[in-house]
Amino acid sequence: MQDLVSLFVKSIFVDNMVFAYFLGMCSYLAVSKNVKTAIGLGVAVIFVLGVTLPVNFLLNKYVLTPAALAWLGPDFAGLDLSFLSFIIFIAVIASIVQLVEMVVEKYSPSLYASLGIFLPLIAVNCAILGGSLFMQERGYETLAEATTFALGSGIGWFLAIVALAAIREKLAYSQVPKPLKGLGITFIVVGLMGIAFMSFMGIKL
Amino acid sequence: MDKKIFIEPLFRNNPVTVLVLGICSALAVTVKLEPAIVMALSVTIVTGFSGFIVSLLRNTIPNRIRIIVQLVVVAMLVILVDQILKAFAYDVSKQLSVFVGLIITNCIIMGRIEAFALGNKPIPSLVDGLANGLGYGIILIVIALFREFFGSGTIYGIQIIPAEWYIKNGGFYENNGLFILPPMALILVGLVIWVQRSIQKELQEK
Numbered sequence: 581m582q583d584l585v586s587l588f589v590k591s592i593f594v595d596n597m598v599f600a601y602f603l604g605m606c607s608y609l610a611v612s613k614n615v616k617t618a619i620g621l622g623v624a625v626i627f628v629l630g631v632t633l634p635v636n637f638l639l640n641k642y643v644l645t646p647a648a649l650a651w652l653g654p655d656f657a658g659l660d661l662s663f664l665s666f667i668i669f670i671a672v673i674a675s676i677v678q679l680v681e682m683v684v685e686k687y688s689p690s691l692y693a694s695l696g697i698f699l700p701l702i703a704v705n706c707a708i709l710g711g712s713l714f715m716q717e718r719g720y721e722t723l724a725e726a727t728t729f730a731l732g733s734g735i736g737w738f739l740a741i742v743a744l745a746a747i748r749e750k751l752a753y754s755q756v757p758k759p760l761k762g763l764g765i766t767f768i769v770v771g772l773m774g775i776a777f778m779s780f781m782g783i784k785l
Numbered sequence: 786m787d788k789k790i791f792i793e794p795l796f797r798n799n800p801v802t803v804l805v806l807g808i809c810s811a812l813a814v815t816v817k818l819e820p821a822i823v824m825a826l827s828v829t830i831v832t833g834f835s836g837f838i839v840s841l842l843r844n845t846i847p848n849r850i851r852i853i854v855q856l857v858v859v860a861m862l863v864i865l866v867d868q869i870l871k872a873f874a875y876d877v878s879k880q881l882s883v884f885v886g887l888i889i890t891n892c893i894i895m896g897r898i899e900a901f902a903l904g905n906k907p908i909p910s911l912v913d914g915l916a917n918g919l920g921y922g923i924i925l926i927v928i929a930l931f932r933e934f935f936g937s938g939t940i941y942g943i944q945i946i947p948a949e950w951y952i953k954n955g956g957f958y959e960n961n962g963l964f965i966l967p968p969m970a971l972i973l974v975g976l977v978i979w980v981q982r983s984i985q986k987e988l989q990e991k
Contacts, residue, residue: 600967605808606892663868666886667860674853703852706809706890713883759982760975762990763805767975774968 584728591732594781597707598740599774604707608741609766618745621702622738626731628702629711631680632673633730634723636712639668644716669712677703707737744770790913794920800893801924802978803988807893810884811925812970818941820880821929822922823870827885829918831862832894836902836914838862843903855898856889863888893917928973936964 597603604625611621642648644665649656681699685692702708711733720726747769756765800806807828814824838858839846846854867885870878878885888894897917902910933939938946938960950956963969982988 602809602812602967602970603887605812606806609805609808663864666864666867666889667857669886670856670860670889671853674856704856704890704892704895706887709890710809710883710887713886717883757979758989759986760979763802764975764978764982767971767978771968771971771975774971775966778966778968 584724587725588728588732591729592736592739593777594783595733596736596740596777596780597710597733598737598770599777601710603710604705604737607702607705608737608744609763609770612741612745612748612766614749615742615745618741619738622741624699624702625705625707625737626734628673628677628680628699628708629730629734629737630727632676632708633711633715634727635676636669636672637715637720637723637726639672640665640712640716644668665716669709673708673712674703707733740773743773747773787909790909791916794913794916795923796920796981797985799920799924799981800896800917801921801974802981804896806896807891807921808974810887810891811921811928812967812974814881814884815925815929815932815970816936816965817880818926818929818933820877821925823874823877824881824884825918825922825925827866827870828888828891828893828921829915831859831866831888831891832897832918832921833911833914835859835862835894836897836910837907839898840902840905840907840910851903852895855895859894859898860889893921924974924977927977928970931973932964932969935961936969 594600598605598608607621612618640648642651644661646660646662647657649659649661677699681692684699711730715726715729720729744766748766751765751769760768794800798804801808801811810824810828814820835855835858839855842854842858863886866888867878870881870885894914897914901913905913930940933941934945938944938951938958946958946960948954950958952959
């Protein structure tokens with residue numbers, strides 16, 4: 581249990597998806613002009629990561645790793661399907677996003693109205709695929725670990741985008757050199773935020 | 786064929802600094818020049834050929850499921866690149882770690898397929914994809930050059946700053962460790978954008 585708590589905190593702050601690995605940058609920069617939409621996209625990312633990562637974890641464990649298919653019988657024990665992982669992960673993500681969109685539309689129209697436009701965007705958000713690939717590379721062992729990592733990374737991404745949106749709302753009133761206005765200054769601000777987030781790096785849990 | 790398709794993405798309409806696509810992987814692989822060049826080549830190949838293949842299929846893909854079809858085409862090409870890297874450049878492939886897989890979700894690729902390949906013939910799509918990959922590569926190489934030179938004192942692994950200049954050898958010089966760390970990549974991209982927009986005034990935001 582203690583391990584899970586420390587993994588959770590670590591994936592929010594120390595291994596923050598945005599500041600440590602630059603994942604999900606495209607939508608991070610494009611959808612952070614105001615706090616309200618940033619919250620919408622952030623919640624959608626937590627949600628989709630929380631759903632897709634455990635599914636990919638199970639697929640990885642019981643289908644993709646070398647000799648994972650042994651449960652089908654001894655004939656399958658020698659198979660190594662790990663080269664298929666990219667295509668399977670992205671197919672799972674794309675179809676789950678599609679499925680989640682339909683379910684949310686049917687049962688919670690109000691949530692759909694606020695998340696709706698962001699859901700299709702998320703299928704190609706690198707934070708989601710990155711989460712699955714990190715899960716595979718770091719070799720998380722249990723479903724609980726994978727889910728904790730998913731939620732932690734999602735919340736870290738959420739915090740990062742809301743913080744940037746809040747700064748950009750204030751930035752609109754400041755005097756920025758003309759060529760730096762908009763995109764340029766946003767990059768520099770994210771860099772400075774990254775330096776601030778690095779203060780978490782030395783923390784041992 | 787129109788020469789503009791090839792020239793524009795290299796500078797004037799650069800995918801990274803003007804269209805803001807493909808930032809995710811652009812920053813993570815630029816600590817050293819070598820992985821940056823390998824990454825740039827891989828992305829160029831995948832963007833070019835995915836544009837070509839999707840453009841061949843463009844009249845047969847139903848509109849509703851086109852995203853999934855595109856993702857499958859891209860994922861197939863990325864698997865090929867990944868397997869080739871693992872076979873012939875294992876060290877670099879380890880350094881790039883998950884970022885080879887993340888080429889699938891690199892927005893440049895989907896962006897060019899959606900914006901260009903779906904409405905154009907195969908050969909122009911191939912050229913457009915390659916040019917955008919190269920435009921991405923130029924930014925990657927510029928950033929990696931600065932980060933490697935200031936962060937490690939080397940360029941492409943070759944020592945540029947004389948070894949006797951370092952404090953540990955009795956000199957006065959110390960590498961700037963900040964350049965190795967992730968945040969500096971973002972600040973450098975910001976500065977590149979600053980330079981580009983000072984030259985091309987029409988890109989400045991109001």
